[in-house]
Each structure stands twice: as structure tokens, then as C-alpha cells.
């Protein structure tokens with residue numbers, strides 16, 4: 288059974304009287320524990336797909352099946368309950384948290400909402416989550432805006448794994464980080480995937496990162512799938528025009544090519 | 546600490562703070578310094594100020610001590626002004642947050658109600674409400690709030706409309722938080738600063754409205770109010786103008802103090818935000 292099956296997903300926006308298909312008849316599927324990358328130029332519809340899959344916006348057409356259920360028909364309390372299985376990490380870890388929050392509160396919320404742990408047990412769970420993502424447990428009382436960007440993204444990952452999800456959507460989750468921090472976060476993600484069999488829908492415009500972490504890749508262009516397949520195969524020998532253009536524009540990749 | 550110092554460095558803010566401090570001191574010390582009924586007869590009627598040092602501000606038409614009335618009136622003015630402003634801010638913040646966050650039909654309905662309240666002048670609304678329900682301190686507070694909550698509601702809504710598009714609201718939905726919890730715990734506290742920035746104007750307006758209601762005889766009859774004192778003095782305006790002038794000046798200084806201090810707070814926090 289597939290973890291996630293997306294069929295004929297379509298989302299249109301009207302802008303200045305014209306309608307624009309941000310996502311145009313997109314279909315793909317994901318297996319448990321795999322990393323599927325969505326790559327493509329800015330404005331190609333990557334974030335829109337992420338938001339549709341997370342039910343943050345509603346599609347104009349298509350189907351989403353998640354863990355065997357018709358995900359688009361869920362609403363209200365059943366949807367909220369299911370959200371624990373499908374998490375997200377945002378690009379800007381500062382914007383992703385309430386500016387008034389502390390690390391502890393950010394991690395307490397999912398544990399409380401999904402009844403993962405009792406109130407008295409939660410501080411211990413929070414400490415364990417922090418350790419799980421390579422942070423010191425005494426970071427808990429700190430305000431979100433006081434800690435570094437890399438620490439913040441680790442907290443975001445801790446929050447995402449708090450409810451033991453089967454799928455995490457990472458929308459440019461490492462793009463805003465320094466190169467050295469980016470490497471650490473990527474290896475943390477790979478480590479978590481190996482141990483917990485979490486699938487990642489990994490959104491990035493950086494083909495170098497995609498090639499390093501993704502099993503399969505989908506190249507998007509103007510809301511449509513231009514090309515898809517094994518990540519290395521596609522990036523090493525792109526067939527589509529947009530694939531060739533993206534590879535040509537990625538300097539690090541050019542150096543690695545034979 | 547440095548914020549307090551910066552606040553006190555602006556002369557306007559400092560003047561406002563001093564005026565407010567005096568007002569609070571008067572309100573808080575009223576029943577300590579002048580226990581007993583402030584409306585009791587204390588001496589001969591219509592004694593002018595600065596004649597008798599046991600009655601420094603003189604007496605009114607019935608021989609009541611004007612200084613005692615002034616102190617007790619400060620308490621009413623301040624209590625009603627703060628309570629009415631707080632009520633208006635709470636109603637406004639809640640209505641604005643619900644409207645902005647829910648959107649759609651809820652927003653439409655709430656904003657039409659807000660429009661309806663806003664079309665009627667706040668003072669008429671207060672007047673009508675007190676005339677129907679009857680004058681008491683609580684009723685006066687609600688009456689004033691009825692005419693003032695629409696401003697905070699609009700500002701809160703505008704702020705919420707921008708905040709609800711932020712990533713952290715999406716993040717709260719992703720972890721399955723209930724929409725009401727998102728609205729009131731995640732969004733509302735962050736929408737408050739511009740709403741609170743209005744509070745000095747609202748408190749000042751509430752104090753004036755209370756005085757106007759009392760002036761028209763619609764204040765709580767069991768309390769001394771500055772508006773009531775001015776109304777009392779009006780009947781002897783030619784012979785004893787001080788009876789209206791003294792509470793009038795107190796009212797003026799209070800409104801000025803609230804306004805100046807409020808502006809000072811807004812300015813220092815704005816400066817701070819600009820620097821960080």
C-alpha cells in the first residue's frame with residue numbers, strides 16, 4: 288500500500304482576471320520511508336503542492352489518498368487527529384513559530400493536542416525530543432527568538448517528529464541555513480528516516496541537495512510534472528528542457544559531472 | 546529599565562506620567578484621607594476656595610466639601626474610564642479576532658454588526674443604554690464600552706488578517722491545533738500591540754463620556770463624579786463659578802495626562818521596535 292497517492296491534483300489562482308494553474312494535473316505516489324523530492328524553478332508550484340497535501344489549502348480538483356484514506360474528505364476533528372501523521376518543516380524557522388513561544392511550548396503543543404503524553408510526563412518527553420534532534424534539554428525554557436537558526440530548525444524537526452508521523456513535508460527546509468548547518472540538518476534528517484522510517488516530501492530548488500538526499504525526484508515546471516524518476520538518474524541526465532536548464536544553472540553539479 | 550528611562554526623558558510623557566500619578570494618588574487615597582460620606586454636609590454653603598483652610602477648595606450649594614468631592618470623583622472617573630476602556634478593548638479584540646480569523650460569513654456578519662454600532666454616535670448609544678437600563682456604575686461602564694469597541698475591533702481584524710497568513714499559523718494547523726485555540730492563543734496576542742496603542746485615546750474618551758453622562762444626570766447617583774459636580778455648579782455659575790471650574794480643570798488635566806502618557810508609551814515602544 289502506498290503511503291501517499293496524489294492523483295490529478297489541480298489548484299488554480301486568479302490573478303488580474305486571468306486564471307493561473309499553480310498546480311496542473313499532478314499525480315505521484317510515495318512509499319513509506321522514502322524521500323521524494325519536488326524540484327523546479329521558483330513559482331513552479333512546489334509550495335502549493337505541499338500546502339495541498341497538508342490540507343492548508345483546498346484543491347480545485349484531484350484526489351489525495353494518505354495511509355489508505357481519502358484525505359480530502361476528512362474535516363474537523365478527524366482531520367485534526369490525523370494531522371499528527373503528516374507533518375511539515377518550513378523554510379524560515381523563525382517565521383514558523385509564534386514569536387512569543389518558548390522551545391518548550393512549541394514542543395508541548397503537539398504532545399498535548401494529540402494526547403501523546405500526560406501533562407506530568409511532557410517535560411520529560413520534551414527533553415527527549417530535544418536530545419533526539421541533537422539539542423541540549425536545557426534549551427527548553429528559552430524563547431524561540433533567542434536561539435540560533437540551526438537550533439531553531441532542529442526544534443522544528445523535533446516538533447514534526449513529536450507525534451510520530453509517517454510523512455514529513457520539508458518545504459525548502461534547509462535552504463535558509465548556512466552550508467555547514469545545512470549538512471548537519473540533512474544528516475539528522477537521514478538519521479531519523481533510517482530509524483523511524485519516516486517518508487519525506489523534500490522540496491528544494493537545489494539539485495545538489497536533492498541528488499544527495501532523495502530517492503526519487505519530480506521536476507516541476509509551471510505547475511506540471513516535466514520529468515520524474517530516480518534522483519541521480521534524472522539529475523545526471525535530465526531529459527526535459529527544464530531539467531537541463533536547472534542542471535546547467537547548478538554550479539556544483541557541473542563540476543561533479545564526468 | 547532603559548525603556549522607562551527613555552519614556553521619562555520625553556517631557557510630554559513625563560508630564561503625562563506626573564498627572565496620572567497625582568490622579569491615581571487622589572483616587573487611591575480618597576477613602577483614607579476622607580473616610581465617610583463624601584456627600585455629607587461639611588460647612589456653610591457656597592464657601593469660596595482658599596477662605597477656610599479646613600475647607601481649602603470651599604463648599605458647594607449644599608455645603609459639601611469640594612476637595613473631598615474632587616478626590617472621590619477622581620476615583621469614579623478613573624474606575625469608570627479604565628473599566629470601560631478595558632471592556633471595549635476586550636470586546637473589540639475578541640470580535641476583531643473572530644471576524645479576521647474565521648473570514649467568510651462570520652466575518653461578514655460581525656463586521657455588519659460593527660458597522661451598525663459605528664454608525665450610531667457613541668455618546669447617543671451610551672445615553673440610550675443608560676436611560677433604558679438605569680444608571681449604576683456597571684451600566685455606565687457597559688454603556689461607554691458599547692460605543693467604543695468598534696475601533697479596537699477594526700484594528701484587531703486588520704492585524705489578524707495579516708497574521709493569519711504567517712507560517713506559524715499554518716504550523717499550528719499542521720500540528721492539529723483547534724481553530725479557536727489558534728485564534729485566541731496564537732493570533733490574538735500578536736495582534737494586540739496596535740490595539741493597545743489605542744488605549745490611551747479610549748480611556749480619555751471614556752472618562753469624558755462618563756463626565757458627560759453624569760453632567761446630564763445619568764451617572765450613578767450614589768457616587769460623586771466630576772461631571773455631576775460640574776452640573777451641580779452650573780445652577781450657581783454666575784455667583785460661584787469655581788464649583789464648575791475646579792472639577793472642569795481636574796477633568797481636563799486627567800484627559801491630558803492619560804493622552805500624553807499613552808502617547809509616550811506608544812512612542813517608546815515604537816522606537817524600541819524600530820531599533821531592534
Ligand SMILES: Nc1ncnc2c1ncn2[C@@H]1O[C@H](COP(=O)(O)OP(=O)(O)O)[C@@H](O)[C@H]1O
Pocket residue numbers: 300301302307308309327328329330331332333334335336
Ligand atoms: N495565494 C496565492 N494567490 C495567488 N497566486 C498564488 C498563491 N500562492 C501561489 N500562487 C502562485 O502559484 C504559483 C506557484 O507558487 P508556489 O507553489 O509558491 O511556487 P514555488 O514554491 O515552486 O516557488 C506562482 O505563480 C504563485 O505566484
Ligand SMILES: [Mg+2]
Pocket residue numbers: 333334335
Ligand atoms: Mg516555495
